[in-house]
Amino acid sequence: MKNKYKKWFPYFLLTPALLYYVLFWIRPVLRAFFESMTDYDGSFSLMFFSKVINESMFTAALRNSLLFALISVMLQFTVAFMMALLLNKKFKGSNLLLFVALIPMAVPPAAVAILWKTGFSTFGWINNLLITLNLIKEPILWMTAKGYNALLFLILIDTWTVLPSVMIILLAGLQNLNKEYEEAGLIFGASRFQIIKDIIMPILKPTIITAVILRMIAAMQVWMISVMMFGYGRVPFLVERIAYYTDMVPMLKESYKMSLTYSVVVTTIVMISVMIYLRVNKKKEKEVRI
Amino acid sequence: MEFLELKNLTKIYQKDILAIDKIDLKIKDGEFLVLLGPSGCGKTTTMRMIAGLEDVTEGEIFIEGKLVNNLQPRERGVSMIFQSYAIWPHMTVFNNIAYALKIKKMSKEKINETVKKVAKMSNIEEYLNRYPSQLSGGQQQRVAVARAMAVDPKLFLMDEPLSNLDAKLRVSMRTDLKEMHKRSGATTIFVTHDQSEAMSLADRIVIMNTGTIEQIGTPNEIYHDSKTMFVADFIGSPSTNFVDVKIISKDNKLFAKNDAFELPIDDKFNDKLHGYIDKDVVFGFRPENLVLSSDEEKLFDIDVVLVEPQGSHSVIVGRLLSKQIKIVSDEVRDMKNIKTLPIKSNGIYFIFDKETEKRIC
Numbered sequence: 091m092k093n094k095y096k097k098w099f100p101y102f103l104l105t106p107a108l109l110y111y112v113l114f115w116i117r118p119v120l121r122a123f124f125e126s127m128t129d130y131d132g133s134f135s136l137m138f139f140s141k142v143i144n145e146s147m148f149t150a151a152l153r154n155s156l157l158f159a160l161i162s163v164m165l166q167f168t169v170a171f172m173m174a175l176l177l178n179k180k181f182k183g184s185n186l187l188l189f190v191a192l193i194p195m196a197v198p199p200a201a202v203a204i205l206w207k208t209g210f211s212t213f214g215w216i217n218n219l220l221i222t223l224n225l226i227k228e229p230i231l232w233m234t235a236k237g238y239n240a241l242l243f244l245i246l247i248d249t250w251t252v253l254p255s256v257m258i259i260l261l262a263g264l265q266n267l268n269k270e271y272e273e274a275g276l277i278f279g280a281s282r283f284q285i286i287k288d289i290i291m292p293i294l295k296p297t298i299i300t301a302v303i304l305r306m307i308a309a310m311q312v313w314m315i316s317v318m319m320f321g322y323g324r325v326p327f328l329v330e331r332i333a334y335y336t337d338m339v340p341m342l343k344e345s346y347k348m349s350l351t352y353s354v355v356v357t358t359i360v361m362i363s364v365m366i367y368l369r370v371n372k373k374k375e376k377e378v379r380i
Numbered sequence: 381m382e383f384l385e386l387k388n389l390t391k392i393y394q395k396d397i398l399a400i401d402k403i404d405l406k407i408k409d410g411e412f413l414v415l416l417g418p419s420g421c422g423k424t425t426t427m428r429m430i431a432g433l434e435d436v437t438e439g440e441i442f443i444e445g446k447l448v449n450n451l452q453p454r455e456r457g458v459s460m461i462f463q464s465y466a467i468w469p470h471m472t473v474f475n476n477i478a479y480a481l482k483i484k485k486m487s488k489e490k491i492n493e494t495v496k497k498v499a500k501m502s503n504i505e506e507y508l509n510r511y512p513s514q515l516s517g518g519q520q521q522r523v524a525v526a527r528a529m530a531v532d533p534k535l536f537l538m539d540e541p542l543s544n545l546d547a548k549l550r551v552s553m554r555t556d557l558k559e560m561h562k563r564s565g566a567t568t569i570f571v572t573h574d575q576s577e578a579m580s581l582a583d584r585i586v587i588m589n590t591g592t593i594e595q596i597g598t599p600n601e602i603y604h605d606s607k608t609m610f611v612a613d614f615i616g617s618p619s620t621n622f623v624d625v626k627i628i629s630k631d632n633k634l635f636a637k638n639d640a641f642e643l644p645i646d647d648k649f650n651d652k653l654h655g656y657i658d659k660d661v662v663f664g665f666r667p668e669n670l671v672l673s674s675d676e677e678k679l680f681d682i683d684v685v686l687v688e689p690q691g692s693h694s695v696i697v698g699r700l701l702s703k704q705i706k707i708v709s710d711e712v713r714d715m716k717n718i719k720t721l722p723i724k725s726n727g728i729y730f731i732f733d734k735e736t737e738k739r740i741c
Contacts, residue, residue, distance in 0.1 A: 270466035273433050278480035278531065279454040288479070292470040 126351040130343075138351040141344070151326040154241055155356075158327065159309035159363070162245045166305060167298075169249070170256035175286070177257070178264040188261075195254040202251050203318025207233075210243075210319075233320075240325045244316055251315075252308070256301050263297030264290070299371060303364055310360045328356045382442075383409040383567050384430070384535065389439035391425050391591075399425045401591040402439065407569070412561050414570045416578040417588035418614070423571045424539055426588070430569065431537050432456050443535065459533030461541040465524040467512045473499075473523050474508040480531045494530055501560065502526040518549045525557070529564065536561075536568040542577060554581055575615055579603070587611050609737040612664045612730055618695055618706035620664040620730070627656045636663055636731075640701050641680040643725060652741040653731070661740065664730035667695070670707045671726050678722030682707075687715040696721065 129135040142148055177188050197205070209216045210232035217229040235243055271293060275285040291298065313330035322334050335342075335349035384407040391400035400422045407413050415423035428434040430441060432453035441448050448456050467476045474495055481491045499505045502522040512520055521541065528536060538557075542550045558581055561568050572578055578585050579599040587594040587602065587610070595607045606612035612620040625636040627645075634645040634653055643663075645653065673679070682698030682705050693710045698721065707723065731740045 268464055268466065270462040270464050271468055273453075274460070274462060274466040274468070276433065276453045277431060277458065277460045278527070279483045280479075284483065289468055293468070295470075 122350045122353050125347055126354045130347075138344075138347050139355075142348065142351050142355060145331075147323065147326045147331060151328045151331050154325060155310055155312070155328045155359075157241060158245060158248075158312055159306055162248050162309050162312075163302060163305045165245065166249050166253055166256050167302060170253050170301075171260055171298075173253070173257045174260035174264055175290075177261055191257065192254045194251050195258075197251065199251065199314045200318060202247065203315045206247050206315075207319055236324075240320060244312070244319065244325060247315055247319070248309070248312060252305065256305060259297060259301040259304075260294070263294045267293060295371075299368070303367065306363055306367065307360055310356060310363070328352060328359070332356070382406040383411070383444060384569075385440075385442040386426075386430075387440040387442070389426070389429065389441065390437050391422070391429060391434065392437045399591055400429070400437075403588075403591075403593050405586065405593065405596070407567060410565045410567055412558075412568045412570065412581060412583045414572060414578040414582035414585045415588060416572060416575060416582075416585050416614075417594075419573060420590075421588040422591040423573075423586075423588050427537050427539055427569060427571050430535075431458055431460055457534040458537055459528040459531050459535070460537040460539065461524045461528050463540045463543060465512075465520050465541075465544075467520055467523050467527065469512050472509055472511055473504060473515070473526075476512070476523055477527045477530045480527070484531075495526075498526040498529045501529065501563075517545055518553065521545060521553060525560070529560070533566060536566050538568065538570045540572055541570075543572070543574070550577070557581065575617065579615075587614065589614075606664075606730060607739050609662065609664065609732045609739075612666075612732075612739075616666060618667045618708070620666050621670065621705050621707075622732075623663045623665065623700065623703070623705075624660060624734075625663050626660050627653055627658065629657045636661075638701065643679060646727070649731070649741045656733075656740065660734050662732040662734055662737075664732060665725060666728070667706050667708045669726050669728040670705070670723050672707075672709055672711060673722045673724035675722050677724055679724040681720045681722055683720055684715055684718050687712060687718075689713060 126138055127134060127136065129137055173191060177184055177191070194202070208214050212229050212231060212233070214232075216232070217226070220226045221229070232243070267290065271289055272285055275289045280288060311329045313327050313333050316325045316327055316330055317333065319325075322330065322338055329352075332349045332352045335345040335352070339345050384405075386403055386405040389400055389403050389405075390398075393399055403426065415426060417423045425434060429436050432448070432451060432455075436449050443456060443458075467473075468479070471479065477495045477498060478491050481494060486494070495508070496505070499508055502525050504519060504522045504526060507515060507519060507523075512523065515523065521544075524541065541557075542553055545553060554577055557570075570578075570581060579602075582599055584596060584598055585602050586596050589610050595602060595611045597605070602611060602615055606615065606620070609622065613622070623638065625638045625643075628635050628637050633647075634650060634657070636643045636645055680700060682696075682700050685697045685699060685704075688695040688697065693708050694712050694714075696707050696709055696712055696715075698705045698707070705723075712718065712721070732738065733740055
């Protein structure tokens, strides 16, 4: 009797969380898959996938999302890692620097977009600053940026925003690292660069993987800063399309199914990219072991 | 010529914390030197400055006559065994040992040969393909030793390398280290807070306390000829018994007197004690220099508090003038029916100045 009770008790404790997941997570996800793969009358059809793929914005959205994810993750990881290495050294003012570096984390994405939008407007503070510093004569028309320039713009703004969160994960990892690993490297002849490459990065790998995956997922789902800066359709992203269909044109007959189909596409791409990343990492590890 | 010389070496942390206060030290080629002291005495800081892991605030470090203050650790020709071993967890034992050699661009065959050689010396040949996490503490320790030997250093630095091992392994590892030192002949500096480790390993021991050197000497000198109360107290287990006495003179004969006893002092000390007549000094008796006596010959009685059996001998904890006294004896095994014991001195004792805590004689 007592044993039986012991066996079931954990499941009993899990029930509320489980219920929550079934209701608010599994059900909508299954629903999305179902809706994306059926016609209006409920019969099986890949019509909406072909609709999505043939949509004029789709190619641009896919390209932008992938480019954005690739470039921003690499850029953010590199800069954040360098900042973390710097802040991990205790020096005068390092605490203040850490505090300043963390400020962007406290700013919500909508506020970030407003901050930069006012900055980049024709008579905004960035042009003002550049003119005051005598670097330019005429204001630059930032907001008319198109295509890759606009994308690069968004990457830089996103980097400014999320850098602290990436850095803090890496910094936490660095602070847990036994200082003697590094010192052993110094004693046994490694240069600063070799220590980072051969000792710190491999030992920190689990932390790095966590940080990169979190960033990859978030980068694939970027949309808000694009919409806030440029409005819908200027620099399309996959998730921006979802927002477009649910927010801008919710009354269209196809909108509901189009946004769900886009959701399924994004989810699939995110899962595939993460799997590829993990696979590549594992392969590298095997090579190292030999 | 000295192999290593420290001149006026000083370390100040954060502008006002004095960690090392102007120490001078000379180490001969091939010597096994132990830095011994309680935690916070500056022994590890001294070693880290020699290694180049810590900046020197003031003073000079010479290795083979060459000033190394501003050299990087890798330019100093030193090798180190860390307290946590610091063997890199993502590398196999082989790669851990080979890493320094790879950086030196040694040929593959030469690396293989060297790694095999040091692995054999450290008894870890069969673990070369394992990762550190798959090894026991003692085996990890051996990897750290092998890695340090592989670079064939002029100077070995060991920072409490045995403190993470269990008691039995610690004793056997220290024999191994000593043997290794005999074979390689490399100058070695060993930091520890464990006096028995220091005594059994060292050619010379440097006793440190609050950033200064208390005494430098062979293990026997340190024990039998302690220069300060700190050394007499720190070295030896149980440590030296200190008794406050007054020096008095009666008919040209000097006595140490307090409320419990009056001990005639050997005439050979008369000159040194000349200035201390009618003054308070501290007598230091090593536990084995207070012996059980007959009631007729006794110097004083101690109230026995407890007896700690150690097998070959017992430690008797007693009280004299409400101060704790510890003596060793192989006659008393337990404290059945023992309330007090008559004690006498065997004639060997230290006399310390009460103010300076330095030894008078």
